[in-house]
Each structure stands twice: as structure tokens, then as C-alpha cells.
Amino acid sequence: MNALLIAVVAVPALGAGAAAVLGYLKKERAAAIAGTAFAALGLVLAALLALDHSGAPWSRVRTEWVPLLHLDFDLGVDGVSYPLVVLSGLLTLLCCAFTVWKKTDRPHLLIALLLIVDAGMLGVFLSLNLVLFFVFFEVVLLPMFAIIAGWGGANRRHAAVKFALYTLLGSLLLLVGIFVVVTGAETGDIIAITASGGGGLSRNTQLLAFVLLAVGLAIKAPLWPLHSWLPDAHTEAPTVGSVILAGVLLKMGTYGLIRVAVGVAPEGASRAALVLGVLAVVAILVAGLVCLAQTELKRLIAYSSVGHMGFVLLGIATLTPAGLTAALLGNIAHGLITGLLFFLAGAVKDRAHTGELARLGGLREVAPGLSGLLGFTALASLGLPGLAGFWGEAFAVYAAIQRHQALWTVLAVLAAIGAALAAAYLLRMLRLVTHGGTGEAVAAIARPGLARYEWASYTPLAAGALVLGLAPFLVQAPIAEAVTGILQAVAR
Amino acid sequence: MTQAIDNVALLPAYLAAGTAVLVLLADLLLPRLTYAAAALGTIGVGAAAIWVGTLGTRQTFCLADGCSFVADDTGALIAVVFSALTLGVIGLSVPALRAPDGPPRGEYLFLLACSLAGGVVLGYARDLITIVVALETLTLPLYALVGFRRRAVASAEASVDFLVVSVVSSAVTLMGAALLYALTGTVHLTKLREALSGPATDGGPQGVDTSLPLVSVAAVLVLVGIAFKIAAVPFHAWAPATYEGAPLPVAAYLSTASKVGGVIALLAVALGGLRPILDGTAGVLFAVVAVATMTVGNLAALRQTRMVRLLAFSSIAQAGYLLAPLGVFVYATGNIGDTANTVMTAVLAYTVFYVLLEITVFGVLIAVRGGAQGGPISEYAGLARRSPILAGVFVLALAGLAGLPPGLAGLFAKVTVVDALLKGNAVWIAVAVAVNAVIGLVYYVRVASVVVRGGTPEQAARVPWPVGLVLAAATIAALVAGVAPQWVLAAVG
Structure with a gap:
């Protein structure tokens, strides 16, 4: 299994190298296809990680790298990381395939960058060493910047720089927080620090570490009020960039909060939990209200992401097994559903050449296939029971009520109101885009039908949202088991 | 009194001085072999330093007070770093020396070798006077090198600027050294440390009352003078004009070798001689200077439109990061020895990582511009289409300076500094x-975006092989240091 762990991270990286080299040799088509093949291989290998799921973690590989900085090359997989690893592999493959078939400028370079982002994300999810976690966290930054700046919309440069600066600030605060822990605990081993309840750090040091880590990771997640890079980045990013950004990149923040911030500074977490919970609920409500007033399709979906991630953060803030499980379920559901929403928004914008809600409308008359899929995904996103979005949000509210404290109950009620807001703005979006009179931009659509490659990219995500909605226990059981390990120190 | 002189320990210094003479003779008698003489001589210095390093610690010029010249592992490492940098700059100088109004080859290479001699001695120097003399030997030839662009007013101005600032700073350092000598009666670093440790308890030398204001004044003067060489705020103003006016390879030398010299001198004086008086006050001073240096460098770099000026401000900012670990003395309590070792390792490691990336950046500039000056940033547009490999290396090195992958060397440089700061509880720094x-990141990304933007896939000018070789070596070294940072940390630890 050890070789498999390394291969999961190495295969996308090698794929990026292969695509870059073939592209340099002017074999651009071959480069794009080779990159996609590596992405497919990466997904298969990632899925195979579940073959042996007996230990805790399931499997692990570690060698010393830079002992002076407490940096070990230490990878491992368990129930918390496995679903996210598969999700990254899946979305990367779909994005690569989409790029091969869709007419794109310099597709081989875009695919190479997507694969580097993939390798970085997988590294983040698999790292069991704090410093290694940081290194992989940083790997993602520049390639993602290049994807937005190189293939984005009209205002891409501004959006890309904003993305890069926010993210770097977040990751450097993360670095400071990590070294507060590492110098105190004298190890970078996440599992060991978690098991010892914070590596022997004092209460105040743990609080300092948690605040630094949480702020750093919250920028990535993003948590209100640190979210303002996200709408710009999403609006300007190319479709595949938005899909990866919403589908997996944001999860680095929430995953990090669970594994790293709560895991290594449990006492700090329990002291700061209420603040985190309040901010999460504010995010849900603010995002809901902003979405109700949005006039642009991709921007609306971007803000809806802020709201959904608010539920995830609320789940984390409860610091209960139910809450953390809800958060991780919400993570996966959001990755599938919002990934698909961005694919569909991209499809609408490609055809109508605008995302302005006022100029759209009547899509179901012109493009029934696209319109139906959009309706399905919007329903999944608003948390319809039976689809994936429901479980994470319902359980986050449930977990907050289970705290049996007045303030948490208020938060739960407010979050539930936020869920109602989500229903309101998503139905408003459907009314404006798919129903009503045919908008001028929609009327001008030349090729309304979905191409085969589009169906191929969308179907796995739609199927995933359905399966996860009907059978959440598929991922819930392994997650719940791993989460109790992380929460042991909080309970103590 | 006669002294036994250990000529073996002095071999690297002899060879460096010999190289300078050899270059002059070769230029006079066998002009075709000038480059070869300079390159071989420099390699010889590095090889000799390694050989002497394997012989264990050797000392010479010893008095009862201590030795002025100690050939130990650190000294050997520094000598190797200087000879590698000098060799690199010799390679990078080829296009500038070929240019019609370029500097005269023989004199240019002679001066570079003289500067190398200063750097080599600096690594081994263990008393204030030898340190100042070595630092001056390192810097003095640079006045001429900076002004070597014929018929260029900017070059002459840069040279005068640099001369005035440098002379003033040396005078300040010497003043401080004189005061320290007056107070303690010694210039040797080990003895200085004993004397400053307070009144002797074991019948040793007479201690100095460190609460005397004069002690602080003397220490500050010595350190301020050295801070000039590193271009730390508020003594940074000379750097942008000087870098911009100098020929490109000389700017590369200034921002690498010359800066290494300043760092070595600073560490030797601060951590070697003045260690006992490194308390909260000194820590605050270092912390404020470091934070001011990085902030001023970064903010000023944001506004630059010319490549070399931008790099000059960037190198000021980098000097700030480099000095930051010294700020932990704010919180130093108890055993200062451990803290000093951590700080020393962090500063030296950062220096090595930084120098590798900086020489790579300048290597790309020279490969692109040939014998010309750095020019405006906008002229680099389209480099990625013309020569993707050069652009790739450039982006790699810039990412490293920003501290991001794929420039892993730069990432670990930042990590090392943050690690040292948090070991000393200096969270705010x-x-x-x-x-x-x-x-x-704002300006590094701006430069990198210019490079990949626009352009046509026209044929790029051929890169002379010495430049290509140096660039390849620097890139590989930066990549290796990024993948195996533990080697760098072990070498400087």
C-alpha cells in the first residue's frame, strides 16, 4: 500500500511533466491526451486506496526529509481524507477530459497546470506531517493563479492577483501557526500531536496556534468576512478553473480546519469554537441575502458556495462527531454539486455569451437538456432530501442543537433560516434562467444541445449527487470512525 | 616578537591573490588565456579551501589574545561560496566584456579576483581589524567595477555614490572597533566576548561594565557600518542606483557576493564578539531594522518599472528577511548559546538559498539582454514564446524569491526563518x-506575468556557452537545494 500512496501523488505530477514536455515538442494534442490518461490513472489509484481500510490510518508511508525543520515525507489515508482524495481525482479527470474536447487555447498547458493543482491537493489531503501539509498547500497557489490569469475572462488579471494574495496571506499565517505547534511539540507528526491532545502545548499557546491556523485556513475555505476573493476568482476563472476551485480547492481549507487546526490544537479549538460558529452562521445568512440580489450567474453560484461552506464550518465549530461528520459530508456534496453547477454555468455562458440573469430566461424552451440538468443541480444544491446536499446541512443544524446551549440553539435556528434563503435564491435563479420569456441572449443560442463530451463530464457528478443523497452511509461510516479519533482530545 | 605562520591555512587566500596577478599577466602576455586564468584560479581557490577544510581547524597569526585567522569548516564553506559566486560572475561577464564599449577584460577580471581574495579572508577572519580589512578588500574593487561602463554617466554616478557610502560606512565601523578596543583592550572576537561578559570571576581578563553607554555606542557603530554593506534600512538608498548603473554581471555580484560578505561580517561580529551584550535592546534594534528593511524594500519595489531597480529593491527586502532571525534576541533568556546557534543557522541558510536564486535571476537577465543593461520590465514581454526554457527558469527563480513552489529553495528559506523566529517566541516578527x-508576491507575479504574456515565437538570440553553463549550474543547484534543503542546513549548521 505504501507505494500506492506515493503513486497517488506522483502520477498527476508525472502527468503534468509529460504534458509539458510533449507540448514543448509541439505535439499538443498528444500532450493533452497523455495528461488526461495520467489523470484517469490517478483516479483509479486513488480509488484503490480503500482496499485496505483496517488500521488507523488505513495506510501510511513515512521517511525523514528535513529533520531540522521537523519535515518528514509522511503520507497516510483514512476515512477523513479518502472521500476528498477520490473527489479530487474525479474532478481533475473530468476537467482534463473537458479541456481535451472543448476548443481551448493551449489545452496541454491548462491540463498540465490542472494536474499540478491535483498533485498539490492530493498531497494536502494525504499529509500527516504539518510542514509537509504546508508545502503541498503552497504547491497549489501559482498553478491556480496561472489558470485564472491565463484562461480567464476579461477582468482575469485583477481576480487572479487577488486570489494569489489572499491565499498566500492565508498560507503564511498557517505557516506561522504550524511552527508555533511544531516548535512547541518538537514534532510535525499530526497523528502523534492529535493523540497527545496538542503535543503538550499550554492552553494559551494552543489558542494562539488555533487562531493562526484557523484564520489561515478560513481564508481558503472561505469564511466570512475573508471571502471577498472568491466571487471575483470564480467569475473570471475558466469553467474548469471554477470547477476545481469550488469542487476541491476550498476543501483544503475545511479539511485543514478539521485535521490540522482542531486536530493539533484541541483546547484552542474548544475555546474559539463559539466565535467560529457565529462567523459561520453570519456567512450563511450574508451569502443568502447577497445571492438574492445577484445579477450574474457565476457570481451567484460563487456566493452560494460561501453559504454552503458556512454550513460546513458550523459543523466543524460544534466539535462533535455528528458535526464533523456533517462537515465532511457537506464537503463532498458541495464538491459534486457546485462543481456541476459551475460546469453548467460555463455551458450557459458559452452558448449565450453572457451570465447576466436579466438577459437570460426561457432556457427550457431553447435548451431543454441543459435546463433540466441545471434544475436538478439547483435542487440538489438547495438541500432537497434524497440528494447529496441535504445531509451535510441538516446534520450541521442537528449537531448545533445537540450542544444543548441556548446560543448554539439560536445559531441552529438562524442556520435553518439560511437554508430557507438558499431555497429562495436558487429557485429565483431557476425562474430567471430556465423559466419566463425567452431572453435575448438565450434566443441567440446557435447550438443548444449538449455535446457528447459535455454529457460525459456532467453525468458522473449528477450520478454522484444522487447516490450520495440516497445512500449517505457509503461515506458516512468511515468518516464517523476517523472523526472520533480527531475529537478524542477535545472531549477530554 | 616573531610569529609562526601557518602557510597551509593561508593557501586559499594566497591562491586568490595569485589569481589576480595571474590574470593581469595573462592579459598582458597571452590575452587569449585571460578567461582561463581567471576561471582556473578561482576553481583553485575553492579546491584549496576544501582541502584545507579537511585538515581540521588550523589557526595562524596568534597572539596571547587569540588568533586572527582560523581555518575551520565554516570558513571553508564561505570560501567555497565566494569562489563559486566569483566563477559564476566570470561566466556571466562574457557578454558584457564582448560589448564594444564594455569594460577592459584584463582589469575587470583582475578586480573581480581581488574582491574574491577579500571574501576568502573574510570567512577566516577572527578579529575586528582583519574583518574590516577583508570587507574593504571585497568592496574596494567594486567601486571600479561599478563604474566600468564607458561613456555612461549613470555608471560613473553609481560608482561615486557607492564609493562615498561605502567609505563612510567603513569609517563608522572602524570608529566602533576603535571604541571597543579602547574599552576592552582587544580586537579579537573570542577575547572581546570574554571581556564583555562582565567582571571576570575566574581571574581572567579585566571585564567591562556593560552598562556603560559607551559599550552600546561602540557596538551600534560597528553594526551600523556593516548594515550599509547589506543595504539594510535606513542605509539602503545607494543600492538601487548602484545596481542600475553597474554592468549587469557586476550588479549580480553586488547582490550576491557583496551581500554575503556583509552577512558574514555581521554574524561574526554580532554573534561572535558582541554576543554577551545581545540582550533585549539589541534584539529590538535588529527586529526593527529587519522589519523596516523588508517593508521598505517591498513597498518601493511595487512601483518600479525597470528590471534591475526592481531586483535591487527586492534584494533589500530579502536582506530584511535575512536579518529577521536576529530579532529573536528580544526574547532571549537564559542560555543564549542555543539561540545564537539557531539564528546563525537560519541566517546562513537563508543566505545560501537566496544567493542561488538571485544568481539564477541575473543569469537569465544576462542570457536575455547580452551585454546590454537590464532595461524596462516591459521589454521582457513574450520571453515565454521566444525561449520557453529561459522563461521557465526565470519564473522558477522569481517564485523562489517569493517563497513559493516550484521555487522550493525559497520556500524552505522562508520556513527556516519562521522556524527560527518561533523557536525564539517572536511571533510578531x-x-x-x-x-x-x-x-x-505582488511584484514578483507582475514580472512573471509580463514574461509569459504576448510575444511571437521568433528566434531568440544565442546564449553564449559560459552564460548557459553558469545558468544551468545555478538552476540545478537551486533545484537541488529545494529538494534537499537538509544538505544546506547541515552545511551551515
Whole structure:
């Protein structure tokens, strides 16, 4: 299994190298296809990680790298990381395939960058060493910047720089927080620090570490009020960039909060939990209200992401097994559903050449296939029971009520109101885009039908949202088991 | 009194001086072999330093007070670093020396070798006077090198600027050294440390009352003079004009070798001689200077439109990161020895990582511009289409200076500094470094985006092989240092 762990991270990286080299040799088509093949291989290998799921973690590989900085090359997989690893592999493959078939400028370079982002994300999810976690966290930054700046919309440069600066600030605060822990605990081993309840750090040091880590990771997640890079980045990013950004990149923040911030500074977490919970609920409500007033399709979906991630953060803030499980379920559901929403928004914008809600409308008359899929995904996103979005949000509210404290109950009620807001703005979006009179931009659509490659990219995500909605226990059981390990120190 | 002189220990210094003479003779008698003489001589210095390093610690010029010249592992490492940098700059100088109004070859290479001699001695120097003399030997030839662009007013101005600032700073350092000598009766670093440890308890030398204001004044003067050489704020103003006016390879030398010299001198004096008086006050001073240096460098770099000026401000900012670990003395309590070792390792490691990336950046500039000056940043547009490999290396090195992958060397440089700061509980300095790194990213990304933007796939000019070789070596070294940072940390630890 050890070789498999390394291969999961190495295969996308090698794929990026292969695509870059073939592209340099002017074999651009071959480069794009080779990159996609590596992405497919990466997904298969990632899925195979579940073959042996007996230990805790399931499997692990570690060698010393830079002992002076407490940096070990230490990878491992368990129930918390496995679903996210598969999700990254899946979305990367779909994005690569989409790029091969869709007419794109310099597709081989875009695919190479997507694969580097993939390798970085997988590294983040698999790292069991704090410093290694940081290194992989940083790997993602520049390639993602290049994807937005190189293939984005009209205002891409501004959006890309904003993305890069926010993210770097977040990751450097993360670095400071990590070294507060590492110098105190004298190890970078996440599992060991978690098991010892914070590596022997004092209460105040743990609080300092948690605040630094949480702020750093919250920028990535993003948590209100640190979210303002996200709408710009999403609006300007190319479709595949938005899909990866919403589908997996944001999860680095929430995953990090669970594994790293709560895991290594449990006492700090329990002291700061209420603040985190309040901010999460504010995010849900603010995002809901902003979405109700949005006039642009991709921007609306971007803000809806802020709201959904608010539920995830609320789940984390409860610091209960139910809450953390809800958060991780919400993570996966959001990755599938919002990934698909961005694919569909991209499809609408490609055809109508605008995302302005006022100029759209009547899509179901012109493009029934696209319109139906959009309706399905919007329903999944608003948390319809039976689809994936429901479980994470319902359980986050449930977990907050289970705290049996007045303030948490208020938060739960407010979050539930936020869920109602989500229903309101998503139905408003459907009314404006798919129903009503045919908008001028929609009327001008030349090729309304979905191409085969589009169906191929969308179907796995739609199927995933359905399966996860009907059978959440598929991922819930392994997650719940791993989460109790992380929460042991909080309970103590 | 006669002294036994250990000529073996002095071999690297002899060879460096010999190289200078050899270059002059070769230029006179066998002009075709000038480059070969300079290159072989420099390699010889590095090889000799390694050989002497394997012989264990050797000392010479010893008095009862201590030795002025100690050939130990650190000294050997520094000598190797200087000869590698000099060799690199010799290679990078080929296009500038070929240019019609370029510097005269023989004199240019002679001066570079003289500067190398200063650097080599600096690594081995263990008393204030030898340190100052070595630092001057390192810097003095640079006045001429900076002004070597014939018929260029900017070059002459840069040279005069640099001369005046440098002379003043040396005078300040010497003043401080004189005061320290007056107070303690010694210039040797080990003895100085004993004397400053307070009144002797074991019948040793007479101690000095360190609460005397004069002690602080003397220490500050010595350190301020050295801070000039590193271009730390508020003594940074000479750097942008001087870099911009100098020929490109000389700017490369200034921002690498010359800066290494300043760092070595600073560490030797501060951690070697003045260690006992490194308390909270000194820590605050270092912390403020470091944070001011990185902030001023970064903010000023944001506004630059000319490549070399931008790099000059960037190198000022980098000097700030480099000095930051010294700020931990704010919180130093108890055993200062451990703290001093951590700080020393962090500063030296950062220096090595930084120098590798900086020489790579300048290597790309020279490969692109040939014998010309750095020019405006906009002229680099389209480099990625013309020569993708050069652009790739450039982006790699810039990412490294910003502290991001794929420039892993730069990432570990930042990590090392943050690690040292947090070992000393200096969380706020670490946060200042973090915020500054974010500001820095703005202009590094701006330059990198210019490089990949626009352009046509026309044929790029051929890169002379010495430049290509140096660039390849620097890139590989930076990549290796990024993948195996533990080697760098072990070498400087």
C-alpha cells in the first residue's frame, strides 16, 4: 500500500511533466491526451486506496526529509481524507477530459497546470506531517493563479492577483501557526500531536496556534468576512478553473480546519469554537441575502458556495462527531454539486455569451437538456432530501442543537433560516434562467444541445449527487470512525 | 616578537591573490588565456579551501589574545561560496566584456579576483581589524567595477555614490572597533566576548561594565557600518542606483557576493564578539531594522518599472528577511548559546538559498539582454514564446524569491526563518515576515506575468556557452537545494 500512496501523488505530477514536455515538442494534442490518461490513472489509484481500510490510518508511508525543520515525507489515508482524495481525482479527470474536447487555447498547458493543482491537493489531503501539509498547500497557489490569469475572462488579471494574495496571506499565517505547534511539540507528526491532545502545548499557546491556523485556513475555505476573493476568482476563472476551485480547492481549507487546526490544537479549538460558529452562521445568512440580489450567474453560484461552506464550518465549530461528520459530508456534496453547477454555468455562458440573469430566461424552451440538468443541480444544491446536499446541512443544524446551549440553539435556528434563503435564491435563479420569456441572449443560442463530451463530464457528478443523497452511509461510516479519533482530545 | 605562520591555512587566500596577478599577466602576455586564468584560479581557490577544510581547524597569526585567522569548516564553506559566486560572475561577464564599449577584460577580471581574495579572508577572519580589512578588500574593487561602463554617466554616478557610502560606512565601523578596543583592550572576537561578559570571576581578563553607554555606542557603530554593506534600512538608498548603473554581471555580484560578505561580517561580529551584550535592546534594534528593511524594500519595489531597480529593491527586502532571525534576541533568556546557534543557522541558510536564486535571476537577465543593461520590465514581454526554457527558469527563480513552489529553495528559506523566529517566541516578527511575503508576491507575479504574456515565437538570440553553463549550474543547484534543503542546513549548521 505504501507505494500506492506515493503513486497517488506522483502520477498527476508525472502527468503534468509529460504534458509539458510533449507540448514543448509541439505535439499538443498528444500532450493533452497523455495528461488526461495520467489523470484517469490517478483516479483509479486513488480509488484503490480503500482496499485496505483496517488500521488507523488505513495506510501510511513515512521517511525523514528535513529533520531540522521537523519535515518528514509522511503520507497516510483514512476515512477523513479518502472521500476528498477520490473527489479530487474525479474532478481533475473530468476537467482534463473537458479541456481535451472543448476548443481551448493551449489545452496541454491548462491540463498540465490542472494536474499540478491535483498533485498539490492530493498531497494536502494525504499529509500527516504539518510542514509537509504546508508545502503541498503552497504547491497549489501559482498553478491556480496561472489558470485564472491565463484562461480567464476579461477582468482575469485583477481576480487572479487577488486570489494569489489572499491565499498566500492565508498560507503564511498557517505557516506561522504550524511552527508555533511544531516548535512547541518538537514534532510535525499530526497523528502523534492529535493523540497527545496538542503535543503538550499550554492552553494559551494552543489558542494562539488555533487562531493562526484557523484564520489561515478560513481564508481558503472561505469564511466570512475573508471571502471577498472568491466571487471575483470564480467569475473570471475558466469553467474548469471554477470547477476545481469550488469542487476541491476550498476543501483544503475545511479539511485543514478539521485535521490540522482542531486536530493539533484541541483546547484552542474548544475555546474559539463559539466565535467560529457565529462567523459561520453570519456567512450563511450574508451569502443568502447577497445571492438574492445577484445579477450574474457565476457570481451567484460563487456566493452560494460561501453559504454552503458556512454550513460546513458550523459543523466543524460544534466539535462533535455528528458535526464533523456533517462537515465532511457537506464537503463532498458541495464538491459534486457546485462543481456541476459551475460546469453548467460555463455551458450557459458559452452558448449565450453572457451570465447576466436579466438577459437570460426561457432556457427550457431553447435548451431543454441543459435546463433540466441545471434544475436538478439547483435542487440538489438547495438541500432537497434524497440528494447529496441535504445531509451535510441538516446534520450541521442537528449537531448545533445537540450542544444543548441556548446560543448554539439560536445559531441552529438562524442556520435553518439560511437554508430557507438558499431555497429562495436558487429557485429565483431557476425562474430567471430556465423559466419566463425567452431572453435575448438565450434566443441567440446557435447550438443548444449538449455535446457528447459535455454529457460525459456532467453525468458522473449528477450520478454522484444522487447516490450520495440516497445512500449517505457509503461515506458516512468511515468518516464517523476517523472523526472520533480527531475529537478524542477535545472531549477530554 | 616573531610569529609562526601557518602557510597551509593561508593557501586559499594566497591562491586568490595569485589569481589576480595571474590574470593581469595573462592579459598582458597571452590575452587569449585571460578567461582561463581567471576561471582556473578561482576553481583553485575553492579546491584549496576544501582541502584545507579537511585538515581540521588550523589557526595562524596568534597572539596571547587569540588568533586572527582560523581555518575551520565554516570558513571553508564561505570560501567555497565566494569562489563559486566569483566563477559564476566570470561566466556571466562574457557578454558584457564582448560589448564594444564594455569594460577592459584584463582589469575587470583582475578586480573581480581581488574582491574574491577579500571574501576568502573574510570567512577566516577572527578579529575586528582583519574583518574590516577583508570587507574593504571585497568592496574596494567594486567601486571600479561599478563604474566600468564607458561613456555612461549613470555608471560613473553609481560608482561615486557607492564609493562615498561605502567609505563612510567603513569609517563608522572602524570608529566602533576603535571604541571597543579602547574599552576592552582587544580586537579579537573570542577575547572581546570574554571581556564583555562582565567582571571576570575566574581571574581572567579585566571585564567591562556593560552598562556603560559607551559599550552600546561602540557596538551600534560597528553594526551600523556593516548594515550599509547589506543595504539594510535606513542605509539602503545607494543600492538601487548602484545596481542600475553597474554592468549587469557586476550588479549580480553586488547582490550576491557583496551581500554575503556583509552577512558574514555581521554574524561574526554580532554573534561572535558582541554576543554577551545581545540582550533585549539589541534584539529590538535588529527586529526593527529587519522589519523596516523588508517593508521598505517591498513597498518601493511595487512601483518600479525597470528590471534591475526592481531586483535591487527586492534584494533589500530579502536582506530584511535575512536579518529577521536576529530579532529573536528580544526574547532571549537564559542560555543564549542555543539561540545564537539557531539564528546563525537560519541566517546562513537563508543566505545560501537566496544567493542561488538571485544568481539564477541575473543569469537569465544576462542570457536575455547580452551585454546590454537590464532595461524596462516591459521589454521582457513574450520571453515565454521566444525561449520557453529561459522563461521557465526565470519564473522558477522569481517564485523562489517569493517563497513559493516550484521555487522550493525559497520556500524552505522562508520556513527556516519562521522556524527560527518561533523557536525564539517572536511571533510578531514571523507575522511581519508573512505579511511582507504577500506584498512581495505582488511584484514578483507582475514580472512573471509580463514574461509569459504576448510575444511571437521568433528566434531568440544565442546564449553564449559560459552564460548557459553558469545558468544551468545555478538552476540545478537551486533545484537541488529545494529538494534537499537538509544538505544546506547541515552545511551551515
